[in-house]
Amino acid sequence: MSNHTGTHAPHILPMQLYLGVGAALLFLTVVTVVVAQIPLGGWNLVVALTIASIKALLVASFFMHLYYDHKLYFIIFAIGVLTLSVFIVLTMFDTLERGAVYDIKARPINPKAAMYDKPSFQGQGAAVHGDTTKAGGFAAPIDSGTTKHDSAGQAKPSGH
């Protein structure tokens, strides 16, 4: 039984739907730019990510047809989102709380990099000067003990 005409399980969506979703995406783009100009502290990131997630959901549901397709494709998509969330959230637990366990000393990957000789890096406490040859002597610019508290509101995982 080969049904040649109905082979592709066609869900031909109306033109207006595509244009409507496109318009909604453009509108949300403008909204996210406008909201970003209003200082809301840590909420700026929350609002920006919420709007981005709504836009992503619109693209995935209608342009990528997940809303109409077999559930299996949505499950694959959801597994991706979930895996990434777990990956990023657990990483953040580690990197943000590490300072509570032991003293963190960030080391430059290459302490002799030309970057550290640039004027912009002088006198910031972050610089390793040319005469320092051992990475171990590097003073950490990242003191998670102090940044931990400041960044708590902004350190949300980026989601997708």
Place this chain on the structure above:
Amino acid sequence: MHNTAGGHPAHLQHHFSDSEQQASASKLGMWLFLLTEMLLFGGLFAAYSIYRAWNPEMFYEAHKQLNVQLGMINTIVLITSSVTMALAIRSIQLNKRKIAVRFLIATLLFAAVFLVIKYFEYSHKFHLGQLPGKYYTFTGLQGANPHIFFSIYFMMTGLHGIHVIGGMGLIGWMLSRTTRNHFSPEYYTPLEMTGLYWHLVDLIWIFLFPLLYLIG
């Protein structure tokens, strides 16, 4: 229209029982590929989260060096290209090949506009020395480690840009195949898969734009 040979459409591979099974298999493979793409970018999103959490002030100061207008125009361009891509597939579903060709050309043009704008953004940053890691020579930013922001900026937008270039190659190929009458309402799987890929590229930019350009 069916290109039948012994009762089977020409596009149907012998190891599938029917066209529907073949199309579902393709789509499953494509979604698994898109899953790996999400995880590929996910590593960079994780790096972004870690460094932004460690350096919130630096990220805020450094992001002001990006041009929000250009970023917003590029977002609009990419969303519009996603709409034209979806409409190209819709046109093939309705057997309107010539209209599909026009939508594919439009998609290709929008992708090119995106890259041209990106080129101007990049060349401006190259000129100022706002470059990744040890190549960073810009002196206009105070505070520690602004080069980290630009490392992440260039890696994320760069990987995305490579995907846009790859997408243009695919769309160009699909454009050529559509003009050569390879697709019909019965068979347009390659076009549909290209569409899925292109929408994912759009989807990733939807997150990159606020995270890089709109740090509150």
